[in-house]
Amino acid sequence: MTVAHAAVPLLQARALSFYRQDEPVFAPMDFLLHAGELAVVEGDNGSGKTTLLRMLAGLLHVGGGELQWRGERMQRDTCGGEILFLGHQLGLKGDLSPHENLRVVTGLHGCRDGVTVTGVLSRVGLRGYEDEPVRRLSAGQKKRAALARLLLVPATLWLLDEPYANLDRQGIALVNELLEKHTADGGAALVTSHGAVSFHGGEPRHIRMHA
């Protein structure tokens, strides 16, 4: 991360909005996200948190306003591979084991230096479940298998939709640890949550959404 980059926000939204059947899903939003920052997107059910994250990931088109990535208009090929999105659907194949699922992930997105699939799985607490088909795992264990992607894939911006759902206390602590390490390393993260979230280091930015 160079000094010049630090001045330019990683992600900038100006009057960002999205329409579904000509109805705005959320009020126009403005926000900045710098490298090393963590922002929590808050809002009631149906306030458009998931829609916002899917739009930032590039799965939905920008309805109105402007979205900039490192100071330039956001396009799929300019930020390809730098954004990691973890949605409600975890992207795991039920018939494959966590190990096999993550092997596919590394094949598609690449792998951080010095990180192995086995090591990552034991880090998220799935030691002993590496070769069990994912469909036999509990909801929390599935979530952990999906979270292993965060440790495995090199990405600058994490977009995490309800990362705490289904997790036990240790799992929540794990997510917090991962987020802390990621922002300390110069990454940024946008996390949605409708529950109270406590972080170790500092108070995160809050982005409030209104329907």
Add this chain to the structure above:
Amino acid sequence: MNAPSMRTASLAILRRDLVLAWRRRSDIAMPVLYSLIVTMLFPFALGPEDTLLQRIAGGVILVTVLLAMLLALDAMFASDIEDGSLEQLMLAPQPLALMLAMKILAHWLTTALPLIVITPLLAAMLHLPAAIIPVLLLALLLVTPLISLFGAVLVALTAGTRRSGMLLALMLLPLCVPALIFAAGAVAAAQQGLPWLAPISWLAAVLVLALVLAPLACAAALRIALDS
């Protein structure tokens, strides 16, 4: 960013889909059993008359294979959309069209190839002369990838709609008519001792075109389907 090479990514997707198909082997067996049973019905319905069966054999086998492939087509992207794998595929730093081409290849290998393997058996059930079987196999080797590619585009277009199976059949079958005519024409020409290379060449030409265009169309259609 050290994104993996397209080769690595393609192999990862191909391997994943083949492993998934192997874990659900019974799904592979369904179209094979279906085409065996359908072909078996014809001699029962029309009587065991050699000349009649020989005359219709090529067409019956082609239509049976087409319908058997239609059975399995519906599932091409359904599970990937459901579990979010498709979203992750779209966000990968790889060209989506290439990744989808790998998925289509895996689908062809697991549904069409077993059908082609049992074709000599189907041909024998309808008393097709052994000399004609290579021509029929060649025609099937060109027609089945075409059906997979056309089918993939239509599955992508109907993704997210309800009862897409019926809609898919209504859209795909008319599209397959030209391919069917050429393939059946080649088999009929071979049976009459006429040159059969021309219709086969036409099929090959269309296949090359579809190989290039269908994955691109498929990628565009799926991006639209998920963008709502």
